[in-house]
Amino acid sequence: MSAPADFQHDAADGGTLRFSGNLSLRAIGDLADRLGSVEGPVRTLDMQGIDRLDTVGAWLVHRFARDHDARVVGLDSNQQLLFDHVAQADHPIATPARPLGPFAQLLAEIGEAVVQAFQTLYGLLGFMGATAVAAGRVIANPRRFRYHATVHRFEVVGVSALGIIGLMSFLIGIVIAQQGAVQLRQFGAEVFTINLVGRITLRELGILMTAIMVAGRSGSAFAAQLGTMKLTEEIDAMRTIGVSPMEALVLPRVLSAVLMLPLLGFYASLIGMIGGGLLCWIALDIPPITFVQRIREVVPITDLYVGLVKAPVFGAIIAMAGCYQGMQVEGDAEQVGTRTTTAVVQAIFLVIVLDAFFAVFFTEVGWN
Structure with a gap:
């Protein structure tokens, strides 16, 4: 039977520990405590x-050698193989983080959302700059402009949307007139329903609802189209053959949205006033000629200017948000759906924020 595990400390030659006996779990005893009490430098084990070495003994020797930066010598081939396996297994294990409390978790989620929002805003601003640079290159060299792609986007963004935008605007005009008439009837002022319909549709709701509809219809399509092209590496192939994706894909979409939003917004405002006028004719006995004459009297031309100024800005924001999110797709097909949803939410949010800004701005300049 082999002797229990032991060692001798030889301080010569920088310090050597000479092990002897059985370095296995059964005979190791208090070897770990005695190794911990070794003083002075140790360079060699x-x-x-x-006589024998198992995993526990190899771990103790390896840990001591690691802590003292010492080298291990004298092992036979089998012992050396075991020792090497133990050394390879020596790596830190990540302990799971302590779960946060409800309040701390809420703060963490809010902070993460704020950081992500600023990162997205930063990326969107950079994308706007890249779009402006691409537009400058096209202006400097008009032959690079994609006429056919732009005209096709005119049809997709504008002509194909006339039906749904017209129906939506017509129904909204009816709702505004009906609700306004109900409230104004309490004061005997049903005639002012015409003022409400005319000003709110031409100044605010016409272009705002059109922008929201275009964001959900065309902005999502832009994100899905570019995201799919990014996923199938078509955009990388375009760069390889020397075609700029910003000029070939992004610029026609942005230009079509910028040019079509004013037309769609004006169209939506007219249809909304027609819906409101129809309800006034049916429910309030206000004939169409009176409705039109009253509209001309109470709706200033500045309301039309306000809508036409906001429309191109909304169009640019919607198109850039959709194209930006589409260009960010990477990984798998799930990213296409995620980025498409993000594009719609982002575009609608920015449109509403800008609409609030325009409302304050035009009031300050006297267009109210």
């Missing part, structure tokens, strides 16, 4: 005198 001599294992020639050991």
Whole structure:
């Protein structure tokens, strides 16, 4: 039977520990405590005198050698193989983080959302700059402009949307007139329903609802189209053959949205006033000629200017948000759906924020 595990400390030659006996779990005893009490430098661990070595003994020797930056010598081939496996397994294990409390978790989620929002805003601003640079290159060299792609986007963004935008605007005009008439009837002022319909549709709701509809219809399509092209590496192939994706894909979409939003917004405002006038004719006995004459009297031309100024800005924001999110797709097909949803939410949010800004701005300049 082999002797229990032991060692001798030889301070010569920078310090050597000479192990002997049985370095296994059964006979290791208090070896770990005695190794912890070793004082002075140790540069070499001599294992020639050991009879047996198991995983526990190899771990103790390895840990001591690691802590003292010492080298291990004297192991036979089998012992060296075991020692090497133990050394390879010595790596830190990540302990799971302590779960946060409800309040701390809420703060963490809010902070993460704020950081992500600023990162998205930063990326969107950079994308706007890249679009402006691409537009400058096209202006400097008009032959690079994609006429056919732009005209096709005119049809997709504008002509194909006339039906749904007209129906939506017509129904909204009816709702505004009906609700306004109900409230104004309490004061005997049903005639002012015409003022309400005319000003709110031409100044605010016509272009705002059109922008929201275009964001959900065309902005999502832009994100899905570019995202799919990014996923199938078509955009990378375009760059390889020297075609700029910003000029070939992004610029026609942005230009079509910028040019079509004023037309769609004006169209939506007219249809909304027609819906409101129809309800006034049916419910309030206000004939169409009176409705039109009253509209001309109470709706200033500045309301039309306000809508036409906001429309191109909304169109640019919607198109850039959709194209930007589409160009960010990477990984798998799930990203296409995620980015498409993000594009719609982002575009609608920015449109509403800008609409609030325009409302304050035009009031300050006297267009109210």
